[in-house]
Amino acid sequence: MIEARNLVKTFPARGGLLAQKAVQAVKGVSFVIPDGGAVAFIGESGCGKTTIGRILSGFETYDSGEIYYNGEDLSALPPRTRQERLRKVQLIQQDPYAALNPARTIYQSLAAPLSWEAKRRHKEKGWIERRAREVLELVGLNPDVVLGKYPHMLSGGQRQRIVIARALTVEPDVLVADEAISMIDVSLRLGILTLLQTLRRDYGIALLFITHDIAAARYIGHDGRMYVIYQGEIVEEASTDELIRSPVHPYSQALLSAVPVLRGLERPGQDRYIPLGEFSVTETSGCRFAPRCRFAHDLCQKEKPPLIPWEQEDHRHACHFPTPRRVVAEPLEGHS
Amino acid sequence: MIAEQLPQPTTSAATLRRPSFLSIAWRVISARPSRMLGLAIIVFFALMAIVGPFLYPHNLPINPNAIYAPPSLRYPLGTDFEGTSNLALIVTGARYVLFAALMAALFTVFFGTSIGLVSGYFLGPTDTILMRITDFILTIPGFPLLVVLSTVWNFGQPIAMGFVLGITGWGGLARAVRSQTLSLRERGFVEAARGLGLPWWHIVFQEILPNIGPYIAMNLLVSITGGIYAEVGLFYLGVVPFHVNNWGVMLNLAVFTGGALQSPQALPYLLSPLVCILLLTLGVVLFLDAMDEMFNPRLREG
Amino acid sequence: MSLYDLAPTAEDAGIHIQNLTVSYDTDRGRFNALKNVTLDIRPRHITGFIGESGSGKTTLAMAMMNAIQPPGRIDGGAILLDGAGDVLQLRGEPLRRLRGRYFGFVFQASSNSLNPLKRVGAQLMDLGRSHGISDLRGLLREAKALAERIGLDGDRVLTSYQHELSGGMRQRVGLVFALVLKARILILDEPTTALDMLTQQAVLEIVRSIHQEQGLTTIVITHDMGVVAEMADRVVVMYAGRVVEEGPTFSLLTNPQHPYTQGLIRAIPRITGNLDDAKPLPGSPPDLATIPTKGCVFRERCYARTSVCDTVDPVPTSAHGDGLVMCHGVDAS
Structure with missing residues (x-):
């Protein structure tokens, strides 16, 4: 379980010719991702939802607030240990074309994290390939066909499946899917959503789904929870079904x-x-x-x-005049 | 679930074992005659450098009756000021020239690539320090440095020459590699590798380096020709003492003692090393075009 | 059936595509990106072209402007533009003039079609000059009015560089560029792909109202059935370089005939209704190199495949009143 309280993140000002003001991307956000749960962050591009996902997967630091990971306060840990803990939170990026190394085969991409895993757990040599095949089958790809391929030989949907397979190599607790289907052909999106759904149901992997597409978020976990984010703040939160049925915030x-x-x-x-x-x-x-x-x-x-x-x-809003519409x-x- | 399985399953052994690099390289090179020609030229000179010195006695025979002789059956490329066969000089001189150039290129690529990669990946103080050093190297005038060094250092060994050429020449490559690393480190796959907890040396050398592979391979080849020009130039100008016979020494002697620019009799002596250099450069340029395809999987298998 | 069934005027620009075949030269051989496409695009309608990547929808739009670039090649067919004749017969200056007069093209939202080193206004003047417009001041004035009409701050946008604009703003600037020269035919290539839903709806809304107001012939290329459903009067479903179904949006959505169209509609995650109704479309998008040369091109992914699909090319059958469908399954029934 991950619990975040009053998370704040400010991107520092940039000086020089292209001077920019400091931007507070996340302004005190609190939320909970239960074990095996489905949580969706909804909002426009630039609202700060991506930053939250990157904080959770260890790519960004945060200025204040606390993150409790299985009861342990990560804020108190040194950065290195914190990152080590957050390895079990894997980010699925938006662009499956950039997320895979074009110069390496699918097998190489999967074997890299697996060989570290093998070293850590003292597994024998054959384990790496066996496990690579296992995760590929898990995401619905035929290992015999894709293992030796380079990313450019695969479609967007297949690549995103491989990105998910690669995340599975570390046996994650949480997958953070940041607009994970927006660059994929609409006809193939549902397949990825179904896959994420299955991973959650069968393997208890919690999902944090970051998107502007509410319909997709609903598909991934209608029993989950939805947080609507506007300019770095939560403006409404409720269970997914409840929020779709009776939203009260105009945004x-x-x-x-x-x-x-x-x-x-x-x-x-x-x-x-x-x-x-x-x-x-x-x-x-x-x-x-x-x-x-x-x-x-x-x-x-x-x-x-x-x-x-x-x-x-459990249905909360930040509006002076909440009205169901x-x-x-x-x-x-x-x-x- | 099994939405996107491709229909045709292949045998499992074949999928993991990619065709070896050599077989890929051969396929790429044999695809175009120009690349074959380039490879043939390079192999020809490489063989000359390796075997050449064994074909002739250590002290090449001189012939006072055939000074500056024109090309003939006995002297296919004519003779020099002592009546030594130019062919013999070319063949025995190739090793120094090519070995020194290869060393120079390897030093350039090794320093340029690793410093560029580390600097571009870590940024911060590491980057600042490494780039200051790079800038310093870039501002060192290589030629005068060599002249100065040659007064204290014996350039009889090609590796010494190669080292000095390499150590003064990696600045540009380091800058170029750094800027490519800067853009690659922002790519999704580098971030993903970090998220998977992979160590920095894996990310730098296994994830980023393969993506600049074609560029580095091309640089290696170009550096070889650059190295040849530089050292031959040094010998030609006579700023480095001659300890051994090589192409640059031949050029120098042909022009400054043979007067090849004024009188035609020493022309074969001047032209034979010159043509060799041009030929080798041609070979490298023709071969260069295969590099991109050899190291870039996207071009390799369309 | 159409929303604005006005009497055609001299300005109406319908497009009649006849037997169009376009091929691409690749390392692996020459492939047809479009094969024998015959289609009428009606004036004053919004026509949505829908299909996955590799379906040929962008190629078709480029072919309409006779703007196929090598290694692509138009192998045959004709594109008759009302009042201008066969576009494919034109070359050089007349072609350029025709494109300027008739077509406005808006690129994918994700692509940076603006010059990053020039202000938007300067680029607009370049555009005006290249079209031989003498009154550049007037052009700017019109552009500003147009920009304000679609929710932009005209002065700010014209003095901005590309990087100072957000994705939605760039897309609107693209619209201004396409419309300011009084194009009769507006082509939008994936106009909303990189935009979030709110911006997407805003852009669609703007396109819809300008289309209606100026009586344009609008073509929207997309892979998103939602976009088509929101704004198109007619839909052309493309698969592997063929038009597999075509008809009025309402009829096509409520009663899709081709298994591919059915699959595309079913594959959309919906905000209401039963979650289990949505089903992923099996298989991968078509790859030009591996599509069969004989028989139905969709058969590998089709639930209704029969033996006849392997050997015989399906022929267009009338459907949706004035539309068509190409499927053996429909022929049989």
Whole structure:
């Protein structure tokens, strides 16, 4: 189990000619990833969800807050030990084309982590290849076909499966999938989602699914939990089904509205709305979403709404005027 | 689950064992006649360097009756100022020239690559220190340094010559390798390797290095020709004392004592090393084109 | 059936593709990227081209502008553009003028089609000059108006460099470039692939309204059925260089005939309904080198494969009223 409390990450200012202001990418985020659970972070590009995933998989440090990994406070550990602990949290990157070394065969890519694993556990030589075949079969690829291939000989879907297989070589507790399907042909996306689902169900690997595609997040764990993130803050959180059924924050509603409607098969939700404005980081004392919110009042510009429960304890939101709206498309009769 | 299995299964032994590097190299080279020609030229000179000195006595015979003789059956490339066969001089002189150039190239590539890789991967203070050293090396004028060194150092051994040429020549390569490493280290696969807990030497030498393999291989070849030019140039200018017979010495003697630029009689003496250098360069250039394909799997098997 | 069934005017630019075959020369031989494509693209409609990578949808769009680059080659066929004749017969300057007058092309959102070293405004003036427009000031004014119309700060954008714009903004700038020269035909190649959902919807919304307002012929190339379902009037489903199904969006979505179309629709994770209804499409996207030369190209991934699929090429059968489908399974029934 991973528990994060009040995580804060600021990227330092860059001086010189291209001077940039310091950017606070994550502004005090708390969440829990239970063992074998499914958690989704939803938000636009630039909202900070990727940074959280990178902190969890050990690629970024954090400025303040705590991360408890199976009860152990990682913040207290020296960086090296912390990274060692976080090895069991594996990041699946967005771009399967960049994630595999073009100059090495699939076998070489898998054997590298496995041979360290073999050394650590004093396994014999044949173990590496056996295990490489095992993980490939686990992700639905035929080892005889792919082991000797180079990445450029495989399709995007196959590559992403190999990236997942490589992550499995360290027997992870958590897979962090950062937009893991957005660069793959739509026709193959579902296959990857099904694979992640299976890994969770059969091997108890928890999933942190970072995406802007709520439908995909739902597919991976409708029994899981969803956190909607806007400009580095959680604006709404609930169980996945609950959040899709009755979102109360206008930003969650906008994200849900943006899911394409299959005309003929679905009817758009009657309150559907898409904000046209661009995502821009502005400092404000009020609600950060207010400049784009069509329901914003004076209060929203002045006062920052706290994250408080809505009806049930585990559905929380940060909006002064939470209102359930019907924004999700509904299936038409006969075409469910 | 088994959504993307490819239909045709092959035998398991064949999949892991890639065709050996030599067989790949042969396929790439034999694909074009120009590469074959390049390889043939390189092999020809390499053989000359290895076997050459054994074909002739240690002290080449002189012939006072055939000074600056034109090419003939007995002297296919003519003779020099003492009536020694130019062919014999070329053949016996090849070893020093080629060995020194090879050494120079190996030193250049070894230092340039490892310093560039380490500097580009670690950044920070490591990078600063290594790049300062590189800049220092880049600003050393290699030629004058050699001239100075030659007063205290005996360049009779090709390895000494190669070492000095290499030690002054790796700066540019180190900078180039560093900049390639800088872009590669940001790639997903390097990050993934870090996330998998692989140690830095694995990442640098197993993940990053193979991706600049073609570039380094080409640099090695180009450095060889560069090394030949540099040392031949040194001997030609006469700034390095001649201890042994080699192509550069021949050029020097042909021009400065034979007067090959004024009178035609020493021309064969001048032209034979010159043509050899040009021929070898041609061979390297023709062969160069095979390097990219040999080391780049994407080009190798389309 | 169409949303805006207006009487055609002289400005309407329909495209009639006849028997188009395009091939690519590769190390492994010459392959057909498009084979015998015959298709009518209607004016004042948004036509969505959908297919996986390697289906030939981008090649088809490039062929419409006669812009296939080597190693590609147009082997045969004709592309008749209303009011301009066969585009494939044109070369050089007349072709360039025709492209400038008729076509606006918006590249993939992920690709950086802008020059990183020049301000957007300067690039726009270059574009105007290359099209022989004398009133560059007017062009800038129009571009600014257009930019503001689609939710951009006109002055800011025109004085920006590419890296100062976000993905969604770049895509909108691409739209401005395509539209400011008064193109009649707007081609969008994967307009939203690298964008997040909110930005995607905003871009689609903008395209839709401009299309309607200016009476354009719009072509959207995508691999996302969701994008097509949101905005297209008609859908062309492509597989391995063939049009396998074509028809009005509504009918095609509710009653897909070709097993491939059915698979594509089923493969979309949906926000509502039963999770188990979604099924991955089996197999890999088509590889030009390995697609069969005889018989149905989709048969390896088809659930309804019969022996006739291996030997006989399916022929177009009328479907969806004024559309078509190419499948033996449909012929039989």
